[in-house]
Amino acid sequence: MKSLYVLALPILLSACVGNDTLDVAPADIVDPLIGTDFTGNTYPGAQMPRGMVQLSPDNGLPGWDRISGYYYPDSTIAGFSHTHLSGVGAGDMYDISFMPVMLPVRKAEAPLGIHSRFSHDSEEASAGYYKVTLSDYDIDVELTATSRTGIQRYTFRRSGPAAVILNLAKAMNWDSVTSAQVKMVNAEELSGHRFSTGWARDQRVYFRTRFSRSPDSVRIEPNGVAWCYFTPNVGDKIIVATALSGVSEDGAAKNLQAEAPKDDFDGYLKLAKESWNSELSVVKVHSSDNARLRTFYTALYHTLICPTIYCDVDGRYFGPDKQVHSSGVNANYSTFSLWDTYRALHPLLTIISPRRNGDMALSLMEFYNQSGRLPVWNMWGGETDMMIGYHAVPVIVDAVMKKSAPIDPYEALEACMATSNIDDYRGIGLYKELGYVPYDVDDPYCQDNWSLSRTLEYAYDDYCIAKLAQFLDRKDVAREYMERAKNYTNVYNPNTTWMQPRDSRGEWLPNFSPDDYTTYICESNGWQYFWSVQHDVDGLIRLTGGKEKFVAKLDSMFSYVPKLNEGLPIFSTGMIGQYAHGNEPSHHVAYLYNKVEQPWKAQKLVRKILTELYNDTPAGICGNDDCGQMSAWYAFGAMGFYPLDPVSGEYELVTPLFDKVEIQQLSGSVFTILAPGAEAGDKPYIKSVKVNGQPYAKSYITHDMITAGATVELELTDSEGVVWY
Numbered sequence: 257m258k259s260l261y262v263l264a265l266p267i268l269l270s271a272c273v274g275n276d277t278l279d280v281a282p283a284d285i286v287d288p289l290i291g292t293d294f295t296g297n298t299y300p301g302a303q304m305p306r307g308m309v310q311l312s313p314d315n316g317l318p319g320w321d322r323i324s325g326y327y328y329p330d331s332t333i334a335g336f337s338h339t340h341l342s343g344v345g346a347g348d349m350y351d352i353s354f355m356p357v358m359l360p361v362r363k364a365e366a367p368l369g370i371h372s373r374f375s376h377d378s379e380e381a382s383a384g385y386y387k388v389t390l391s392d393y394d395i396d397v398e399l400t401a402t403s404r405t406g407i408q409r410y411t412f413r414r415s416g417p418a419a420v421i422l423n424l425a426k427a428m429n430w431d432s433v434t435s436a437q438v439k440m441v442n443a444e445e446l447s448g449h450r451f452s453t454g455w456a457r458d459q460r461v462y463f464r465t466r467f468s469r470s471p472d473s474v475r476i477e478p479n480g481v482a483w484c485y486f487t488p489n490v491g492d493k494i495i496v497a498t499a500l501s502g503v504s505e506d507g508a509a510k511n512l513q514a515e516a517p518k519d520d521f522d523g524y525l526k527l528a529k530e531s532w533n534s535e536l537s538v539v540k541v542h543s544s545d546n547a548r549l550r551t552f553y554t555a556l557y558h559t560l561i562c563p564t565i566y567c568d569v570d571g572r573y574f575g576p577d578k579q580v581h582s583s584g585v586n587a588n589y590s591t592f593s594l595w596d597t598y599r600a601l602h603p604l605l606t607i608i609s610p611r612r613n614g615d616m617a618l619s620l621m622e623f624y625n626q627s628g629r630l631p632v633w634n635m636w637g638g639e640t641d642m643m644i645g646y647h648a649v650p651v652i653v654d655a656v657m658k659k660s661a662p663i664d665p666y667e668a669l670e671a672c673m674a675t676s677n678i679d680d681y682r683g684i685g686l687y688k689e690l691g692y693v694p695y696d697v698d699d700p701y702c703q704d705n706w707s708l709s710r711t712l713e714y715a716y717d718d719y720c721i722a723k724l725a726q727f728l729d730r731k732d733v734a735r736e737y738m739e740r741a742k743n744y745t746n747v748y749n750p751n752t753t754w755m756q757p758r759d760s761r762g763e764w765l766p767n768f769s770p771d772d773y774t775t776y777i778c779e780s781n782g783w784q785y786f787w788s789v790q791h792d793v794d795g796l797i798r799l800t801g802g803k804e805k806f807v808a809k810l811d812s813m814f815s816y817v818p819k820l821n822e823g824l825p826i827f828s829t830g831m832i833g834q835y836a837h838g839n840e841p842s843h844h845v846a847y848l849y850n851k852v853e854q855p856w857k858a859q860k861l862v863r864k865i866l867t868e869l870y871n872d873t874p875a876g877i878c879g880n881d882d883c884g885q886m887s888a889w890y891a892f893g894a895m896g897f898y899p900l901d902p903v904s905g906e907y908e909l910v911t912p913l914f915d916k917v918e919i920q921q922l923s924g925s926v927f928t929i930l931a932p933g934a935e936a937g938d939k940p941y942i943k944s945v946k947v948n949g950q951p952y953a954k955s956y957i958t959h960d961m962i963t964a965g966a967t968v969e970l971e972l973t974d975s976e977g978v979v980w981y
Contacts, residue, residue, distance in 0.1 A: 283383035283532035286557040287550055291343060291881050293328035293874035295829050295838060298558065298881050299340045300326060300381045302399040302406070304528055305535045305560045306589070306612065308500055310340040311399045311406035313388060314350055316368045318428045320826065323347040325428070328874040333390060334371040335423060336399060338406045338500055339461065341635075342561045343881025344593060345827070346642065347429025348455035348635075352422070352463050352498060356410045358393040359417040367428070370421065383536070383557050384528030393418075400525040402515040403565055405499040409521040412488040420496065422446065422465070424480030430454035436480025443470040446482060447505045459636045460574060461500055464508040468495035468519035495519045502566060502574040502637055514569040535560050538608045539895070540918040543935055548913060550872040552894050558887035559604055563616050566590035566637060574637045576627040586611075589619040591635045593883035595643035595713075596840045598650045600888035603899040606658050607962055610922060614661035620648045621663055624671040629678055644682065644706055644778055645713030646675045653720045654903045657727050658959060665728055672721045673733070676714070676740075683707065686760070687714050691746040694760040695776045708747055708757045709778035709841075712788040715744040719791035720903050744789050748799050753809075754782050771818070771834075779827045780841045783813055783834035790844055790901045793851045803852050810848060814861065830869045830878030832861070837869050838879020843889050847900045847908040850955040855909070856941045856976045862893045862910045863940055895919075896929050896970070897957055905959040911940050911972060925965025931972060939972035944980050946971075953981045 291298030301312020314325035316334025321327045325340050335353035361370045371392075378389035378396075386399040394413035401407060412418065424436035435451040446465040453459065471484040486494065497516045501507035516524060536556055543549050567573035567588040575581045581588075605613035623631045630648035633640045649672045655661035656668050679685030683693035687710070695707040719741035725733035749756040749764050757765040757776040770782025777785050786809075789796040800806040814833040818824060824831070829838030836842050846865070849858035869878040870890050877886055892898045896912030917929040933939045945952040946969040947961065957968060 281529060281533050282536040282553055283529045285550055285553045286383040286532070286536070287554050287872060288381040288383070288386070288557070289328065289379070289874050290551070290554045290872055291558070291874070291877040292324070292326055294877070295826070295879050296875070296877035296881050296886075297321075297324045297343045297345070298877070299324040299342060300379070301336070301340065301386045302384055302401045302528065303561060304384065304401050304403045304531055306562065306565050307401055307403045308565045309338050309401045309404055309406045310342070310349075310561075310564075311336060311338050311401050311408070312340050312386065314353065314428070316371050318347065318367055320345075320347075323429060325350055328376075331373055331375075332368065332371045333374050333388065334368055335421075335426060336397065336408060338463075338498060341591070342558065342883055343877070343886065344883060345880050346455050348431045348459075350426070350428055350431060351450050351452070351459075351461045352424065352500065353426050354408060354496060354498070355421045355423065356390070356393065356395050356397065356494075357419050357421060358395065358412075358414065359419060361419075362392045369426070383532035385525055398521065400521060400528050402524055402527065404501070404511040404569065405497055405516040407516060407521055407524050408496040408498075410494045410496070412492045412494075413490060415489045416487070418486045418488055420467075420471075420484045420486065420494070422482040422484065424448065424450040427452065431456075433480070438476050438480055438482040440474055440476070444468075446474075446484075447509065448480070449505065450480065455640050455642070456636050457638050457640070458578075459638065460502060461636070462503065462505045462508045463498055463500055464505065464512045465496060465498040466512060466519075468493075495521050501568050503568055503572050503580055507568040507570075507572060511569050532557070535609070538920045539891075540920075541895070541914040542916040543914055545935065547872045548935075551870055551876060552891065552913070554872070555870070555887035555890040555894075558881055559601055559884040559891060560609070562591040562593075562883045563589040563619070564591045566619075576623055576631075576634070576638055579626070581622070581626065583619075583622070586615050588622065589616045590637060591883065592616075592620065592631055592648070593633060593643075593885070594631070594647035594651065595633070595645055596882035596885040597888070598647040598902055599840055599843050599885060600892055600899065600902070601884045602651045602654065603902045604888045604891060606654060606660055606959070607919060610658070610660035614655050614663075617652045617655035617661040618663055620652055621668065621671055623648075624675070628674070629681075630671055630675040644710050646672075646717050647713070649675070649717045650720045650903050653724045656724060657903065658905070665724065669721070669724050669728060669730065669733070672724065676718060676721060676737075683710055684714070687711060687743065688740070690760065690762075691743045692758055695757040695765060696759045704778070705775040706778040708755060708776045709780070709785055709788075711747050712744050712755065712785060715741050716788070716791050718743070723903055741791060742795070744792070745795070745799060750799075753800065755786050756782070771822070773825050773828070778841075779825070779839055780836065781834070783816070784836055784839070784841045787813075787845045787848060788841055793848065793900075797852070807852050807854060810845075810852070813845065827879065830865070832864070836879075837865055838886075840882065840885055843885075844898070844900045847898050847910070850900075850908045853979050855955060855979060855981075858908070859911045859941050860976075862898075863913070863937070866890060866893050866913055896931065896934075906956040907958070907962075908956045909942065909945065909968075909970075911942055911970065919962065921963055921965055923963065923965070925963075927962045927965050928967045929970065930967065931970040933972050934970070939974045941973050941976060941978055942970050942980055943973035943975075943978050944971040945969070955981050
């Protein structure tokens with residue numbers, strides 16, 4: 257058995273085989289192919305941490321399985337484009353696509369078009385690097401990236417007429433081109449833009465491309481397709497560097513000059529590896545299980561992909577008001593999947609990357625300043641209005657209260673309150689008037705209705721506003737929003753004992769069954785959304801009739817299996833009874849057992865999810881990764897703690913997957929969890945806890961313990977039923 261240890265300084269993994277030592281960088285442990293099969297919807301290409309460029313292969317076919325552009329079961333590649341979305345459920349991006357070919361080309365009917373076959377045997381992928389052989393053309397393609405520039409290296413295995421095709425006209429899934437232009441700047445450089453609409457409305461991408469050798473000739477078609485012709489010899493290499501900008505072609509040119517001034521693929525790959533190693537080495541885990549390490553560090557990698565940088569090297573970016581602005585901090589960020597990521601991704605970033613997370617929170621505030629409301633799901637400077645709630649609120653509130661963001665807290669409170677009071681948006685006015693969103697509301701913004709879910713999500717966000725008001729000693733605001741946070745009680749039907757949709761007259765939706773997936777509940781059913789009261793678990797327990805009834809209902813959540821002939825929606829994956837780990841509303845539910853003094857059930861369930869619903873194969877994520885939320889859940893669980901209420905500063909304890917976990921803090925201190933025997937799994941339950949050598953009798957640890965570099969020691973046992981607090 258190999259023994260693999262992750263070291264923080266130097267940034268290496270030490271794999272010990274007998275007396276021999278093999279050094280492996282953590283970036284090379286990462287496998288970006290994890291999540292590219294089944295429902296993960298991740299992409300395998302090259303990117304810097306949070307990079308604006310996500311340079312990755314596209315199979316060339318549309319469809320839900322191919323939302324990231326790449327689906328592992330496919331066997332074709334039709335281009336390498338520079339923007340992708342990681343693990344989401346709606347397809348967009350795929351901007352600035354290149355395809356190297358030998359002539360004549362292999363071409364299929366639309367939508368595939370010009371393409372090549374490939375084999376997974378020729379693929380290599382690690383953090384910041386991707387390689388594949390286009391078998392129809394005998395061309396090796398390698399990809400790496402800087403923050404704003406994608407660098408490709410083509411190696412030709414045979415000589416003859418060839419071309420590099422830049423195709424701005426190609427679009428997939430929700431994306432459609434509105435304007436595209438390519439022009440020659442000089443013998444080696446192209447410039448232009450691709451404007452599109454779809455999920456990202458009025459998306460504007462500008463680019464500057466430099467070839468390491470001049471094309472023999474260039475043919476530019478009016479629809480935004482450029483054929484750059486070459487006559488390579490065997491072994492010839494061509495490097496293509498392409499910088500993006502959301503501001504202008506000149507901005508893209510400046511980004512190219514600043515980040516990739518030379519034709520030095522290996523140099524930029526080295527920088528990408530160093531960057532990934534630095535980020536990944538913040539967390540050090542000890543394990544003899546290589547597959548588990550690969551799963552863990554790939555999950556950590558996925559949490560560092562987005563939100564993405566959205567500004568040029570000079571700080572300029574295109575805002576939601578269609579004006580150019582300058583970022584006031586290190587970088588402006590976009591791609592916020594907030595309905596998903598407020599739950600675990602942003603809480604994780606406050607621990608492992610607090611400064612970056614603070615800049616992200618400030619970017620949300622800038623969006624408010626430029627548009628009049630906080631974003632719901634924004635990318636490339638625009639709002640998509642995807643999903644529900646106003647979940648920029650918990651991200652901002654958490655960053656302010658943990659002091660990781662350079663935000664005026666009073667301005668933050670103003671932005672949160674203003675967004676929560678847009679009465680003509682998504683039923684907010686009726687929510688304030690009635691205490692819930694009625695299901696018979698006529699609101700063009702109420703996508704799929706989702707009235708019950710809106711009520712519960714608004715109530716949580718209102719609680720977050722109340723917490724910020726308390727932090728600022730704004731007692732009047734705190735009282736108002738804490739009262740609004742109780743609105744979840746208005747959709748609890750004591751006769752059915754479920755959260756249930758109501759109409760505008762107060763009548764309950766008739767014939768309601770918690771098993772059903774309806775238009776009134778967002779991507780879930782009544783079982784899964786019942787528990788969406790992270791902010792007031794004690795109140796939910798009282799509504800349910802006390803701990804005994806609460807536990808019975810919670811037990812049923814994990815034991816009541818859907819009927820074999822019951823068709824489940826595409827987002828109901830990773831099922832354990834009615835629990836759907838593949839979708840976010842379920843993510844905190846297992847940890848509720850800690851709140852009712854049955855922590856061994858949480859420990860058992862979390863380990864089951866970690867070990868059975870995640871692995872190191874392409875199908876190793878049991879649902880859409882959703883910009884890193886699924887991966888953040890795994891990272892937390894594997895380390896042994898989780899933020900049931902993301903803004904509480906408390907993290908519920910479970911047994912980790914590793915005997916030792918260390919997290920480097922900005923102060924230089926190291927937070928440590930020691931759990932001897934955890935990896936073996938034969939003692940999966942916590943018997944006792946010590947913090948800094950002293951007995952500890954709470955179900956959770958705090959954020960202050962983590963930042964202070966506390967040492968948490970878990971004594972484990974094979975006996976169920978132990979409560980240490």
